[in-house]
Each structure stands twice: as C-alpha cells, then as structure tokens.
Amino acid sequence: MGGKSTYIRQVATCILLAHIGCFVPCAKAEIPIFDCIIARVGASDHQLRGISTFMAEMLEASCMLKTASSRSFIIMDELGRGTATNEGFGLAWAIAEHIAAELQCYCLFATHFHEMTAMPAELPCAKNLFVSALAQGGKLTMLYKVNEGVIDRSYGIHVAEMLKFPQVVLDEARDLADELENFNTEMKEQGASKKKAAVN
Numbered sequence: 481m482g483g484k485s486t487y488i489r490q491v492a493t494c495i496l497l498a499h500i501g502c503f504v505p506c507a508k509a510e511i512p513i514f515d516c517i518i519a520r521v522g523a524s525d526h527q528l529r530g531i532s533t534f535m536a537e538m539l540e541a542s543c544m545l546k547t548a549s550s551r552s553f554i555i556m557d558e559l560g561r562g563t564a565t566n567e568g569f570g571l572a573w574a575i576a577e578h579i580a581a582e583l584q585c586y587c588l589f590a591t592h593f594h595e596m597t598a599m600p601a602e603l604p605c606a607k608n609l610f611v612s613a614l615a616q617g618g619k620l621t622m623l624y625k626v627n628e629g630v631i632d633r634s635y636g637i638h639v640a641e642m643l644k645f646p647q648v649v650l651d652e653a654r655d656l657a658d659e660l661e662n663f664n665t666e667m668k669e670q671g672a673s674k675k676k677a678a679v680n
Contacts, residue, residue, distance in 0.1 A: 482611035482635075483624045485521065488555045488588040492517050495553055514553045514586075518544050521557040534562030541575055545583075554579060554587040561592070569593045580606050597630040 494504045498511045520540045524533060531539070541559060548554055559575060560568030572593055579587045580603045589596075600606045610631035612623040620638035637653050 482613055482622045483626075484590045484611045485557050487611070487626055488557060488590055489519075489521070491588060492519060492553065492555050512586075513551070515549055515551040516547075516553070518548055518552055518554045519556075520544055520559065521555060532562070537562055538571075541571075545575065545578060548579070548583050548585060550584050552583070552585045554583075554585060554589075556587065556589045558590060558592065569595055572596060573599070576606075577603065592634060594630075594634075 494506070494509065495511055495514060495517060498504050498509065499514070504511070520537070524536060526536060537559065541556075544554065544556075556575075560570075560572040562568070563571070572591055573596055576587075576589050576591075576596065576599065579585065579589070580599070584605070597608050600608060607628070608630050609626050609628055612625045612627055612631075613635055614621045614623060615635060615638055620635055620642060637650060637657065640653065641650055
C-alpha cells in the first residue's frame with residue numbers, strides 16, 4: 481500500500497525501456513545489459529488446474545531459480561506468505577540468500593518479514609530500503625518515498641482502522657499483536673541466553 485510494489489515494477493519497466501532503445505523517465509540512468517527480467521509478483525491461483533495461490537508462487541519461484549543467471553534482473557514481491565509464518569520466512573530467506581550468494585544478480589525483493597532486514601549483516605551485497613509512512617493521531621499517511629535503512633513496524637491495523645473495522649476487532653488485533661511481539665522478544669532473549677550458556 482505504501483508503493484513498494486509500484487517501485488520495483490517501475491525499475492523493471494525502466495530497464496525494459498532502456499533495452500529497447502526508448503527514453504527512460506529520469507535525468508540520468510546507468511543500466512547494465514541484462515539477459516532477462518524475471519518477475520515473481522502478485523498472488524493468484526489456477527483453480528481449474530488444482531493449483532493453489534501458494535503452489536503457483538512456489539512454481540514461479542522454482543522456475544526463477546532454475547533459469548536466472550548472474551546477468552538477470554529479478555523482482556520479487558512478497559514470498560512465503562501463503563504458508564505458516566516461520567516456514568514462509570525460511571523459504572523467503574533461503575531464496576533471497578541464494579539469489580545474493582549464488583546467482584549474484586541484481587534483485588529487488590519486497591517483503592513484510594522484518595527478520596529479513598538482518599540479511600545485510602551476513603551478506604554485504606544485500607541492502608535494506610523501506611517505503612516511509614507517517615502514523616499520527618490515529619491516522620496513517622503514506623509518504624511514497626523510498627529511504628535507505630529498516631522500518632521498525634507494520635501498519636496493517638492502521639489500514640483496518642481506515643476502513644472502519646469494528647472497534648472491538650481493532651482492539652483485539654492490537655492486543656494480540658502486542659502479545660505476539662512480547663512472546664517473540666522473550667523467545668529471542670531465551671535463545672540468546674542458551675547460546676551464551678553453551679559458549680561458556
């Protein structure tokens with residue numbers, strides 16, 4: 481909703497325009513020669529073929545990993561959201577890591593998994609960007625600006641509030657989100673303590 485999908489699509493569009501000899505809508509552009517543009521975007525199923533949304537996503541991702549080269553340009557908009565959270569994060573991380581470490585091609589990878597922002601610590605070639613938003617006085621304003629760094633929160637409940645969800649639903653959602661956040665923090669602290677104890 482903040483514009484990340486539009487951003488990664490417009491980069492791919494600009495690359496295509498440059499490769500066919502058209503003007504690119506900017507003052508200056510330095511674009512390498514790519515052998516292909518590979519896109520894994522959107523979410524849809526193929527009911528007549530018995531393929532769920534998640535299966536379609538995985539089929540596309542599998543094809544992408546098999547066909548991409550170091551000269552390819554990849555855009556991926558959300559990955560792993562169609563299965564359990566931990567499993568989805570594992571798939572998203574492993575695929576992004578494979579692209580960065582093995583394929584070593586240019587890639588824009590949009591995700592809601594905040595844990596993936598730790599990747600640049602392990603892979604210096606990775607970089608974090610976020611689309612800015614302003615939450616103030618119970619109102620959410622999308623600023624449609626891409627910045628370097630890591631965003632510290634999501635705004636899903638703010639969007640639900642904008643769409644006039646019943647207040648009881650919003651309150652319950654906030655309580656559960658806070659509870660899960662506290663639980664995850666405790667689990668991380670316990671894990672860090674166990675690692676420290678094992679080292680000592």
